[in-house]
Amino acid sequence: MRRRMVSVIGAALLLGVGSVPAGARQEAAPANGLAELGLPEIEVAITAEAYEGIPESIEAGRYLITVTADESLEFGGGISFIRPEGVTAEEFLGALAGPPEGDGSESAATPGPEAEGTPAEGSEGPGAPPPFVYDSLYAGGAFAGGGASAQAVVDLSPGEWIAWGDDPEATQEPVVVEVTGEMPSDLTEPESGATLTMSEYDIQVTAGELVAGEQVIKVENVGAQPHFLVLAKGPDDMTEAQVEVMLEEEMAAQMAGSEPEYSDLNPDEDFGEGPYTPSQSNGTATWHPVDLEAGTYVMACFFPDVTDGAPHTAKGMYTVIEVAA
Ligand SMILES: [Cu+2]
Numbered sequence: 001m002r003r004r005m006v007s008v009i010g011a012a013l014l015l016g017v018g019s020v021p022a023g024a025r026q027e028a029a030p031a032n033g034l035a036e037l038g039l040p041e042i043e044v045a046i047t048a049e050a051y052e053g054i055p056e057s058i059e060a061g062r063y064l065i066t067v068t069a070d071e072s073l074e075f076g077g078g079i080s081f082i083r084p085e086g087v088t089a090e091e092f093l094g095a096l097a098g099p100p101e102g103d104g105s106e107s108a109a110t111p112g113p114e115a116e117g118t119p120a121e122g123s124e125g126p127g128a129p130p131p132f133v134y135d136s137l138y139a140g141g142a143f144a145g146g147g148a149s150a151q152a153v154v155d156l157s158p159g160e161w162i163a164w165g166d167d168p169e170a171t172q173e174p175v176v177v178e179v180t181g182e183m184p185s186d187l188t189e190p191e192s193g194a195t196l197t198m199s200e201y202d203i204q205v206t207a208g209e210l211v212a213g214e215q216v217i218k219v220e221n222v223g224a225q226p227h228f229l230v231l232a233k234g235p236d237d238m239t240e241a242q243v244e245v246m247l248e249e250e251m252a253a254q255m256a257g258s259e260p261e262y263s264d265l266n267p268d269e270d271f272g273e274g275p276y277t278p279s280q281s282n283g284t285a286t287w288h289p290v291d292l293e294a295g296t297y298v299m300a301c302f303f304p305d306v307t308d309g310a311p312h313t314a315k316g317m318y319t320v321i322e323v324a325a
Helices: 033-037 089-097 240-256
Strands: 041-046 057-059 061-069 077-083 137-144 149-156 159-164 175-180 194-199 202-208 213-221 227-234 276-280 285-292 295-300 318-323
Touching: 033 061, 033 149, 041 077, 057 061, 061 077, 061 137, 077 149, 077 276, 089 159, 137 159, 137 285, 194 227, 202 318, 213 276, 227 285, 240 318, 276 285
Parallel strands: 041 061, 057 175, 194 213
Antiparallel strands: 061 149, 077 137, 077 159, 137 149, 137 276, 149 285, 159 175, 194 202, 213 285, 227 276, 227 295, 295 318
């Protein structure tokens, strides 16, 4: 996992999802049955600066998204869809742009003046992001490692959407996509081997099971807030107590503006490959082909909480799970 996995702390980030662990990447989109569903497709090439291949206007529907991240992208690249509510796409994009570069606020231990909201009493967080962050609709997306491809099935309903990197630190220019017409009533549910259900503050496998090798996972959010999913492979004997210590050490360092000192698990050394699925709102589902190794994984969400902006991991949103051989 990359350092600063809880970089939302102290940074004037709206969404704070910028710290996807480096190990949490899929190397390639495995073969799967998604292409045979006959869904409309969007293929996106991701470079350091831009997305290529996103139409300006599409019909509402269930899409198979394929992203390919340029090999120059050390930490990979992805695309995630937001339909702003209460603000225009332009205002949302302005907010996403955040503070100007080089003003030091990115590494500040305390929120700069750009950070809106007020920290809740006794809270560890940097202050709650503005309400539109939670009112807007997050449909999910796909994320690929550098030089690799990944796929996701995502529902895009009518409206004005923003396609972006699911990360305020993403360097790609977001794109506005107009989605027209009506959502088809006869959507096909892709077959999946496991359903991962996110809520406050929990992630569980609620149907099927995670197994080694290629399978399609369904990711759904039944909670009130948006959530995303990092799946990272740790040591075989990893426990949730160990993960808690690691996250607390990471958070303490972030608050102090210092480098973390890990007493046990080290996110830079002890974690390997795993997929990342971008932010989703209540009521949404996405499907992702994954290719997991057998072992012990942590599933986690770092979305900033509505009450205080602290990452959801600080509220206990992580689960250690076995992937069967
Ligand atoms: Cu969450």
